[in-house]
Amino acid sequence: MAEHIIELQNVTKYYDDNLVIDNVSFYINKGEFITFLGPSGCGKTTTLRMIAGFDVPTSGKILLHGKDISLLPPNKRPVNTVFQRYALFPHLNIFENIAFGLKCKRVENTYRNADGKEYTKREKLSKKEIREKVEKALALVDLEGFEKRSVATLSGGQQQRVAIARAIVNEPEILLLDEPLGALDLKMRKEMQIELKEMHRRLGITFIYVTHDQEEALTMSDTIVVMSDGVVQQIGTPIGIYNEPANTFVADFIGESNIFNGTVVGEKKVRFCGHDFKCVDDFEKGDAADVVVRPEDIVMCSPSEGDLKGEVISVVFKGIHYEITVKVGKYEIVIQSTEKREVGDKIGMKIAPDGIHLMRPNYTTNLFDGVITKRNTVRFADGEFECDVTQLYPGSHVDEEDYLVLPSGEKLDLTDTEVTVEVGLNDITISDDEDAGGTTGHIISIIYKGDHYRIIVRTEEEEEDFVFASEDLWNENDYVSVVIPKEKIKLTLKHPEEHKGAGAKAEVQS
Amino acid sequence: MIRLRFSRKTLGIPYAVFLLFFVIAPMFVILFYAFTDRENHFTFMNFVRFFSDPTKLSTIVYSLVIALITTVVCLVIAFPIAYILARSKMKRKFVILMLFVTPMWINFVLRVNAIRELFNWMGLLGETNYFNTVFGMVYDFLPFMILPLYTTIMKIDNSLYEASADLGGNAFTTFTRVTLPLAMPGIMSGVTMVFLPSMTNYVVSDMLGNSMVTIIGKFIYEYFGTDWHMGSMVALVLLIVVFVSTWASGGFKAEENARGANL
Numbered sequence: 062m063a064e065h066i067i068e069l070q071n072v073t074k075y076y077d078d079n080l081v082i083d084n085v086s087f088y089i090n091k092g093e094f095i096t097f098l099g100p101s102g103c104g105k106t107t108t109l110r111m112i113a114g115f116d117v118p119t120s121g122k123i124l125l126h127g128k129d130i131s132l133l134p135p136n137k138r139p140v141n142t143v144f145q146r147y148a149l150f151p152h153l154n155i156f157e158n159i160a161f162g163l164k165c166k167r168v169e170n171t172y173r174n175a176d177g178k179e180y181t182k183r184e185k186l187s188k189k190e191i192r193e194k195v196e197k198a199l200a201l202v203d204l205e206g207f208e209k210r211s212v213a214t215l216s217g218g219q220q221q222r223v224a225i226a227r228a229i230v231n232e233p234e235i236l237l238l239d240e241p242l243g244a245l246d247l248k249m250r251k252e253m254q255i256e257l258k259e260m261h262r263r264l265g266i267t268f269i270y271v272t273h274d275q276e277e278a279l280t281m282s283d284t285i286v287v288m289s290d291g292v293v294q295q296i297g298t299p300i301g302i303y304n305e306p307a308n309t310f311v312a313d314f315i316g317e318s319n320i321f322n323g324t325v326v327g328e329k330k331v332r333f334c335g336h337d338f339k340c341v342d343d344f345e346k347g348d349a350a351d352v353v354v355r356p357e358d359i360v361m362c363s364p365s366e367g368d369l370k371g372e373v374i375s376v377v378f379k380g381i382h383y384e385i386t387v388k389v390g391k392y393e394i395v396i397q398s399t400e401k402r403e404v405g406d407k408i409g410m411k412i413a414p415d416g417i418h419l420m421r422p423n424y425t426t427n428l429f430d431g432v433i434t435k436r437n438t439v440r441f442a443d444g445e446f447e448c449d450v451t452q453l454y455p456g457s458h459v460d461e462e463d464y465l466v467l468p469s470g471e472k473l474d475l476t477d478t479e480v481t482v483e484v485g486l487n488d489i490t491i492s493d494d495e496d497a498g499g500t501t502g503h504i505i506s507i508i509y510k511g512d513h514y515r516i517i518v519r520t521e522e523e524e525e526d527f528v529f530a531s532e533d534l535w536n537e538n539d540y541v542s543v544v545i546p547k548e549k550i551k552l553t554l555k556h557p558e559e560h561k562g563a564g565a566k567a568e569v570q571s
Numbered sequence: 572m573i574r575l576r577f578s579r580k581t582l583g584i585p586y587a588v589f590l591l592f593f594v595i596a597p598m599f600v601i602l603f604y605a606f607t608d609r610e611n612h613f614t615f616m617n618f619v620r621f622f623s624d625p626t627k628l629s630t631i632v633y634s635l636v637i638a639l640i641t642t643v644v645c646l647v648i649a650f651p652i653a654y655i656l657a658r659s660k661m662k663r664k665f666v667i668l669m670l671f672v673t674p675m676w677i678n679f680v681l682r683v684n685a686i687r688e689l690f691n692w693m694g695l696l697g698e699t700n701y702f703n704t705v706f707g708m709v710y711d712f713l714p715f716m717i718l719p720l721y722t723t724i725m726k727i728d729n730s731l732y733e734a735s736a737d738l739g740g741n742a743f744t745t746f747t748r749v750t751l752p753l754a755m756p757g758i759m760s761g762v763t764m765v766f767l768p769s770m771t772n773y774v775v776s777d778m779l780g781n782s783m784v785t786i787i788g789k790f791i792y793e794y795f796g797t798d799w800h801m802g803s804m805v806a807l808v809l810l811i812v813v814f815v816s817t818w819a820s821g822g823f824k825a826e827e828n829a830r831g832a833n834l
Contacts, residue, residue: 114736114737115736115737140737141737142737148734150731150734150749152753165738165740231739
């Protein structure tokens with residue numbers, strides 16, 4: 062078994078009041094090339110910064126070789142970082158930049174004194190040693206002879222190499238790379254990817270790499286940690302993550318995907334897009350499932366042979382393949398193929414069982430904690446919604462003074478009653494008009510599911526999420542208001558036994 | 572209707588005229604007076620008289636020492652404040668910075684008088700003349716040190732501190748090898764802005780030093796009451812001293828001007 066060089070145990074990090082890392086645990090094997098992958102704001106850079114020592118976890122532990130280093134300052138860790146925008150020292154030349162770490166370093170040398178006794182001294186590296194190491198590092202990044210140049214005279218790619226040389230010259234056990242290729246152009250980036258991979262092989266140390274570029278992650282990594290919303294979504298090899306995404310987020314983020322809502326109709330049989338398909342995942346009959354099909358796993362054939370039939374509505378040339386969008390009934394399916402089709406062609410499609418991936422749906426309904434207000438509306442998720450409070454007590458009605466009247470004639474004042482609010486995935490709509498709905502928030506996720514979008518809106522203060530299906534295309538980060546029809550808000554009492562007392566009190570007041 | 576078109580060159584003319592009449596011409600006037608006598612004949616006498624008079628030489632030395640102490644004290648006080656304010660994530664740090672700077676907006680004479688009264692009340696007036704002078708100058712010139720330092724340190728990218736720590740630098744190495752060299756342009760411009768007025772601003776030394784402390788500016792003032800020729804010579808010597816010290820400290824380097832904080 063490989064040695065765990067770094068282990069995160071239940072690490073949580075808050076910046077001010079914002080939760081950025083939510084109880085994350087995983088380990089990293091020695092010598093591995095591991096990538097933290099996720100969209101911006103997913104917590105990948107924060108995780109890296111905690112390993113580097115620039116940030117301290119709010120709770121949880123970071124272990125290096127099994128020892129807790131959570132509070133160790135960065136200069137005491139055998140870890141070096143290649144920064145996002147290089148962070149080269151502008152007042153130092155290339156040699157001095159790379160030698161910076163070596164000049165800080167103290168090594169223990171053993172000497173023998175006149176009496177023959179051994180003693181150790183902590184000493185600086187000699188000028189000669191430093192020069193040799195810097196030259197070696199410069200050679201490794203192909204920048205021989207650049208010692209005297211100033212940082213400002215280098216191109217982006219060269220600065221990148223200096224930043225790498227400055228880190229690896231210290232012979233760290235772990236090299237941290239924070240989106241190091243982000244500022245380079247595409248061609249340069251591809252070259253550096255290969256070089257970094259090669260460097261990893263030669264140095265044999267652990268690389269921890271942070272990127273939002275899924276292709277980069279797939280190309281370079283031994284292991285990928287997919288993160289979103291401060292949570293690890295999936296850890297696995299590039300092949301494993303691509304072929305067996307753990308959930309719709311991973312499927313959507315890594316590569317292109319067709320995602321559908323499906324129902325399991327039999328043993329290893331799933332129904333989606335109006336057809337029953339054989340699959341390899343064994344779910345309980347009747348279960349709902351998210352179905353992921355990669356565009357390259359869909360095979361085109363003649364309409365008569367296909368499981369699905371449809372009409373081509375768009376064809377885009379992508380270099381190696383065509384991206385063909387087909388309309389099947391109300392669903393849109395994306396296919397990648399080296400064969401060309403014309404818009405308007407009627408085609409058939411087949412999907413092999415191992416091309417169909419079933420996943421447990423992340424969301425089945427929306428649940429919130431709410432409170433009934435004076436006006437018999439319900440307050441939750443930063444907002445206030447009209448609702449039907451009579452559903453809490455069967456047969457009751459509301460009188461003109463806003464009291465709830467039970468069939469027995471007993472009057473209840475529902476103000477401040479705690480309730481659980483349930484809203485179905487199909488019962489929410491959103492609007493541009495901020496005042497149209499009960500609350501407002503930003504769209505944090507949009508996933509296309511063949512015939513509709515699954516959208517998540519997060520409110521600003523309480524950070525409650527509304528998950529729902531929508532026919533309309535919105536944009537991530539749109540600021541919208543959430544509209545829920547009165548009759549679609551399902552309420553249940555949180556503490557039914559307590560409320561009887563409150564009812565008695567209301568009677569006394571009235 | 573007349574169409575007016577200005578090229579960049581024509582826009583420069585008023586400034587050129589200004590410089591000619593108010594900077595270059597007066598310098599020649601000073602030069603002329605410094606090397607002439609009362610009959611307007613060319614002479615080196617003023618020069619010789621100046622450098623053979625021990626009182627004048629010691630005044631120069633005193634002025635330099637006072638200016639030097641003032642500058643160093645200002646720097647020592649200003650650097651930590653500027654550093655802390657520039658690096659803090661405090662939302663209201665601007666207010667604190669303003670508090671340090673607002674005395675600049677209050678009449679200078681009023682401020683110096685206030686300190687004079689304070690010293691008088693404490694019984695220090697006329698007792699500790701040099702201390703009083705330096706204290707007054709530090710009080711007056713501190714904002715000129717804080718502001719350029721603050722702007723320069725603000726501009727230092729936070730990732731550079733992190734890079735230094737990452738590469739094994741402790742707080743001390745990070746300060747001496749990253750913060751200090753990168754703050755140098757700000758230090759230089761702060762030093763220039765404090766050092767020069769402390770050599771010449773005799774209002775402070777007169778009022779707080781109880782007229783017992785004579786700095787070079789006072790000298791010039793007094794000579795221009797009686798002998799313009801000698802006064803011009805002292806002014807010329809001061810100009811050269813300042814020029815040499817600025818040049819020696821690298822204040823003319825274009826590269827540092829490019830970093831923004833130099834004036």
